[in-house]
Amino acid sequence: MAQSVLLTGAAGRVGEAILGGLADDHEWRLLDRNPPTDDQPGEFVVADITDDDAVREAMDGIDVVIHLAGDPRPEAPWDSVLTNNIDGTQTVFEAAVDAGVESVVFASSNHAVGNYETDARTPELYREHDDYLLDGTELPRPSNLYGVSKAAGETLGRYYHDEHDLSVACVRIGNLTEGHPPIDYERGQAMWLSYRDCAHLFDRCIRADYGYEIVYGISDNDRKYYSIERAREALGYDPEDNSAYYDGEERVAEPDA
Numbered sequence: 159m160a161q162s163v164l165l166t167g168a169a170g171r172v173g174e175a176i177l178g179g180l181a182d183d184h185e186w187r188l189l190d191r192n193p194p195t196d197d198q199p200g201e202f203v204v205a206d207i208t209d210d211d212a213v214r215e216a217m218d219g220i221d222v223v224i225h226l227a228g229d230p231r232p233e234a235p236w237d238s239v240l241t242n243n244i245d246g247t248q249t250v251f252e253a254a255v256d257a258g259v260e261s262v263v264f265a266s267s268n269h270a271v272g273n274y275e276t277d278a279r280t281p282e283l284y285r286e287h288d289d290y291l292l293d294g295t296e297l298p299r300p301s302n303l304y305g306v307s308k309a310a311g312e313t314l315g316r317y318y319h320d321e322h323d324l325s326v327a328c329v330r331i332g333n334l335t336e337g338h339p340p341i342d343y344e345r346g347q348a349m350w351l352s353y354r355d356c357a358h359l360f361d362r363c364i365r366a367d368y369g370y371e372i373v374y375g376i377s378d379n380d381r382k383y384y385s386i387e388r389a390r391e392a393l394g395y396d397p398e399d400n401s402a403y404y405d406g407e408e409r410v411a412e413p414d415a
């Protein structure tokens with residue numbers, strides 16, 4: 159059944175991937191501080207997520223929130239991640255609870271756990287033969303202040319689930335790249351998330367029943383060091399793409415039938 163979904167950060171790249179795959183599948187209310195540059199499904203609210211009144215108004219009648227808005231730069235300074243990523247995310251969770259929203263899907267990041275990639279483990283970690291896997295049960299080890307803000311968002315989600323019974327899925331997104339995996343970048347190939355797998359994963363987050371989950375948002379890459387088993391089990395995620403099927407920009411192999 160189509161759900162009424164509020165998508166924050168809708169004008170960005172992850173929003174583009176989600177709407178590219180799911181525009182007709184749900185009833186959308188889109189929110190971003192930047193207005194849309196082209197036609198979008200549903201209504202578009204131009205607002206900042208730190209504007210409590212505007213966020214509360216945008217929650218009216220919403221079943222599910224996909225919360226993408228924030229500063230996505232790994233090098234983002236503290237004042238920006240504190241305002242946009244931590245304070246903004248708290249505003250979204252609080253308004254969601256007060257509006258009776260069923261679930262919030264939070265765009266977390268690989269950078270919440272980036273410091274598991276120690277000098278001793280890399281670059282072997284990024285290669286197919288290496289069997290080291292993070293599975294979402296490990297503690298955060300952020301690689302920058304942006305990663306700290308994402309770990310804080312996950313913890314806010316834990317609080318709003320435990321204290322207010324909100325369903326929360328935190329997706330530690332890898333490297334979303336359109337069309338093909340990153341080129342000459344082993345880490346990016348290991349954590350590649352294709353546009354169609356991104357749309358499918360967030361669709362599963364909209365439709366599935368869960369309590370509190372932390373999952374990795376990557377395609378089914380042979381090189382992976384993030385397990386996607388929890389996303390499969392808890393959400394029914396069934397990715398189609400794999401960076402190993404590509405040679406540069408060219409798709410050179412097809413999955414087994």
Ligand SMILES: NC(=O)C1=CN([C@@H]2O[C@H](COP(=O)(O)OP(=O)(O)OC[C@H]3O[C@@H](n4cnc5c(N)ncnc54)[C@H](O)[C@@H]3O)[C@@H](O)[C@H]2O)C=CC1
Binds near residue numbers: 169225268330331333
């Ligand atoms: N693109 C990727 O590979 C990854 C993205 N993420 C996360 O996914 C989310 C979306 O990332 P992208 O689409 O790549 O970034 P983006 O920069 O393309 O999109 C972010 C959108 O959020 C909006 N925004 C930022 N601060 C806002 C605020 N205070 N109020 C309202 N709108 C605001 C921006 O205007 C922009 O349209 C971010 O939270 C990012 O940290 C996490 C891991 C990987």
Ligand SMILES: O=C1O[C@H](COP(=O)(O)O)[C@@H](O)[C@H](O)[C@H]1O
Binds near residue numbers: 230231266267331332
């Ligand atoms: O969280 C994010 O991660 C991706 C991938 O990280 P990178 O350090 O390999 O580039 C990044 O591209 C994106 O901007 C960021 O929001």
